[in-house]
Amino acid sequence: MKTKTIKKKDIASFLDTLLTRYEVFAPVERDERVVFEAIGAGSEATLDYQNTTMPPKGILFPQTEQLFSYRSTKDTADIAVPSFKEKPQLIFGIRPCDARSFLLFDHAFDGDPYYINRRGNTLLVSIGCTHPQAPCFCTSVGGGPFSEEGSDLLLIETGDQYLIQIVTDRGAQLLEESGFKDAGKDALTLAQKMIKTAEASMGAGIEIDGLKEKLDSSFENPIWQELTEKCLGCGVCTYLCPTCHCFDMVDEAEGSTGERIRIWDSCQFPLFTLQASGVNPRPTVKERFRQRIMHKFSYMIESYNQIGCVGCGRCITECPVNLDIRQVVHTISKLEALS
Amino acid sequence: MPEVTKKIREIARSLLQEKKVDLVIGFEQGTLPLRATPCFVRGEKEVDRLVWDSFCENNLATYLIKRAERVAIIAKGCDVRTIVELIKENQISRDQVVIIGIPCQGMFDRRQVEAVLQGKEIQEVTEKDGQLILRGGSFKETLKRDTFLYPSCITCTHRNPVIYDLLVGDPVPELSTDPYQDVEEFEARSAEERWEYLIKEFTRCIRCYACRNACPLCYCQECFVDSSSPPWIGKTTDESDTAIFHLMRAFHVAGRCTECGACERACPVGVDIRKLNRKLARDVKERFGYESGVSLEQVTPLATFKPDDPEEFMVNP
Numbered sequence A: 001m002k003t004k005t006i007k008k009k010d011i012a013s014f015l016d017t018l019l020t021r022y023e024v025f026a027p028v029e030r031d032e033r034v035v036f037e038a039i040g041a042g043s044e045a046t047l048d049y050q051n052t053t054m055p056p057k058g059i060l061f062p063q064t065e066q067l068f069s070y071r072s073t074k075d076t077a078d079i080a081v082p083s084f085k086e087k088p089q090l091i092f093g094i095r096p097c098d099a100r101s102f103l104l105f106d107h108a109f110d111g112d113p114y115y116i117n118r119r120g121n122t123l124l125v126s127i128g129c130t131h132p133q134a135p136c137f138c139t140s141v142g143g144g145p146f147s148e149e150g151s152d153l154l155l156i157e158t159g160d161q162y163l164i165q166i167v168t169d170r171g172a173q174l175l176e177e178s179g180f181k182d183a184g185k186d187a188l189t190l191a192q193k194m195i196k197t198a199e200a201s202m203g204a205g206i207e208i209d210g211l212k213e214k215l216d217s218s219f220e221n222p223i224w225q226e227l228t229e230k231c232l233g234c235g236v237c238t239y240l241c242p243t244c245h246c247f248d249m250v251d252e253a254e255g256s257t258g259e260r261i262r263i264w265d266s267c268q269f270p271l272f273t274l275q276a277s278g279v280n281p282r283p284t285v286k287e288r289f290r291q292r293i294m295h296k297f298s299y300m301i302e303s304y305n306q307i308g309c310v311g312c313g314r315c316i317t318e319c320p321v322n323l324d325i326r327q328v329v330h331t332i333s334k335l336e337a338l339s
Numbered sequence B: 001m002p003e004v005t006k007k008i009r010e011i012a013r014s015l016l017q018e019k020k021v022d023l024v025i026g027f028e029q030g031t032l033p034l035r036a037t038p039c040f041v042r043g044e045k046e047v048d049r050l051v052w053d054s055f056c057e058n059n060l061a062t063y064l065i066k067r068a069e070r071v072a073i074i075a076k077g078c079d080v081r082t083i084v085e086l087i088k089e090n091q092i093s094r095d096q097v098v099i100i101g102i103p104c105q106g107m108f109d110r111r112q113v114e115a116v117l118q119g120k121e122i123q124e125v126t127e128k129d130g131q132l133i134l135r136g137g138s139f140k141e142t143l144k145r146d147t148f149l150y151p152s153c154i155t156c157t158h159r160n161p162v163i164y165d166l167l168v169g170d171p172v173p174e175l176s177t178d179p180y181q182d183v184e185e186f187e188a189r190s191a192e193e194r195w196e197y198l199i200k201e202f203t204r205c206i207r208c209y210a211c212r213n214a215c216p217l218c219y220c221q222e223c224f225v226d227s228s229s230p231p232w233i234g235k236t237t238d239e240s241d242t243a244i245f246h247l248m249r250a251f252h253v254a255g256r257c258t259e260c261g262a263c264e265r266a267c268p269v270g271v272d273i274r275k276l277n278r279k280l281a282r283d284v285k286e287r288f289g290y291e292s293g294v295s296l297e298q299v300t301p302l303a304t305f306k307p308d309d310p311e312e313f314m315v316n317p
C-alpha cells in the first residue's frame, strides 16, 4: 500500500487546495463544541478533537430533506425534484468508525437516488484515533481505531506529521500534484507503534461470537423488562448513532402546493410503529429498545451480513440515563437459553 | 463508603425487609467516569448496588408515574418538588411513595469537567471535602465541586427536600444568590436580541425529545409532538418547527416546572432549555405568588380562578 506524509502545519493549505475542487466538510469548533460543517478555509478545521457528538451521517442523509415539491392546478400537477448538487464533496477528518458506518448505509439506501448520488460524489478522508475513549469499542465489531474500511485516505498521527495511507484510487487522485513525500521507514515504524498502542488501550468491548443466536432465542426473555426499565424512550441513542437510518415521510401541503419531506425517525418513539388502527405492536420502551438491539446485532447481519454497530460509543456517552449498550449485550450473551 | 450511601442502603434494606415497599428507586454506579445511573431494587440482595455521589443527576420522579407498586424513592431537593407537583396533579398518590429525601449540595456537570480535561481520559474519581480528584494515565486534577455544578444547581432555591418520610444527611444551607439574575438579564435585552438568542439555541435542537422524556412533568398520554393526525406541529428541524416545539413545551410546563433542570442535562447538544421555562416560572411567582412544588396545599394557578384576578393581559394586550 502506498503511503505519503504531510506535516501537521500543512493541513490547512492542503485543505485550501482541496476547497478549489470540493465542498469540504470538516470538524470545526462551534459554541464550545466540535461539529462537522462545510468549511470556507482550511484554517477553520480542527483535527484536535475526540469525536463529535453528532455523527457526520447528516451530510449524506440529512435530518430533513425535501424529496419533491408540487403545484397542482385543476387538471395538472407540476412536480419538481430538487436538483442534485454537482460539485463533488469531501468529508475530512472523519473517524474510522463513522467512515465504516456509510458501508451500512450503502446497503440500506441501495436504490435510493438521493443518497446514492451524494454518496458517489463524496470522498472520505479519515483520521485514525490515537487516543480511543472509554466508551469506544470499534475493535469488537470488526473495526479499529485505524481501520481504513470505507475511507479513501486514512491519516495516522505521528508526532508533528501525519502518515497518509492511500486506500482507494479516488484517494490517490486527491494527492496528485500535492508534492507530498513518500513515507520513509521511520514514519512507517512509528505509525505501526501508534496503532499498536491505541489498540492495546481499548477496553474489553462486547462479545459478538454467538450473540446473534442468543438474541434470536431471547426475544421473549423477561430480562428485556429489567434491562430497559430506566430507558426514557428518547431519540438520543438513535439520532446520534452513525448507523441508525430510519426515516419518516411527511407531506406539508398548503392549498394547491406542497412538498414531501424525508426526516429522521427513531424506533424509540411511540409513533414509529403506531398503526392506523390505533394498535401499536411496540407499545412500551421494552419492545422499542429491544428492536434497536435486535436490528443492530441480528437483523442487519441477516440482511446485509454486517453488524449494525460500529462501536463509536456515542449512545453510551450521551444516553441521559447511562443505559450502556455494552452492558445490555453482555447480559444477553450470558443468558442461559430459555427453554 | 460515604455515610449517605451507607444510610440509603440501610433504609432500603429495612423497607424491603419489612415489606413496606415493593421497589426502591435510587442510583447505582454508572459505566463511565462521572456517571451514576438509575437503579431499581426489588430484593434485599440488590440493595448494595445503591450509591450516592455527585453524579446522581437524573430526576427519578419520572419513574413514579403509572406505577402500581409501592415505591421508595431517593430524592434530592428538586426531585421532591417534582414529586409534590405530581401528587397535586393526581399522577401519584402520597401514600404510594416513601420519599427518602436527601439535602443536596448540587450535582457535578460532567460535560463542563470533560471540557476542562480536553480529551484526557479519567480512570479514577474520588470525592473528598468538597473536592473531586480525577486521575488518569498521566494526570491528576483536583477540582472544587462548587465550580462545576449544573446551571440548575446554581439557581436552586430548595436544596433541602420540602417534604419527606425519611431524611438522609444533614440539612444544607440554602443559596443566598438571586436565582433569577440570568432571567432579569435576559428580560433587559431587546425583543430582537431575545429572539435571536432563543433561535440560535433552538436551531441546535435535533428534536430527540430527551428533554421532554426526562421531564417528570411531561407525562401526557399523547404528547402534541407525537400526534400524526392531526399533526399539531411540523416534524422537521427547520427553525419554525423547532421553535414551535420549544415554545409549546414551555407553555405546557408553565406554573408546573420545578426548575430541576432534568431537561437540560438530558439534552445531547446543550440547548438552553431552561431560559424560557424559568422566565415563565418567575412570571407565575410574581403574578400569582405561586412557586411550584413547594407545598402540597397551595392550589396550582392553572387549576383555579379568582373573580378578582386583575387580568392585565386582557386589558393591556
Ligand code: SF4
Binding pocket: A230, A231, A232, A233, A234, A235, A236, A237, A238, A268, A318, A319, A320, A321, A322, A323
Ligand atoms: S437508551 Fe438512553 S438514549 Fe436510548 S432511548 Fe433509552 S434513554 Fe434515550
Ligand code: SF4
Binding pocket: A237, A240, A241, A242, A243, A244, A296, A308, A309, A310, A311, A312, A313, A314, A315, A316, A325
Ligand atoms: S449503537 Fe451506539 S456504539 Fe454502536 S454505532 Fe450506534 S451509537 Fe455507536
Ligand code: SF4
Binding pocket: B204, B205, B206, B207, B208, B209, B210, B211, B212, B263, B266, B267, B268, B269, B270, B271, B273
Ligand atoms: S433534548 Fe435537546 S436536542 Fe433533544 S429535543 Fe430537547 S432540546 Fe432538542
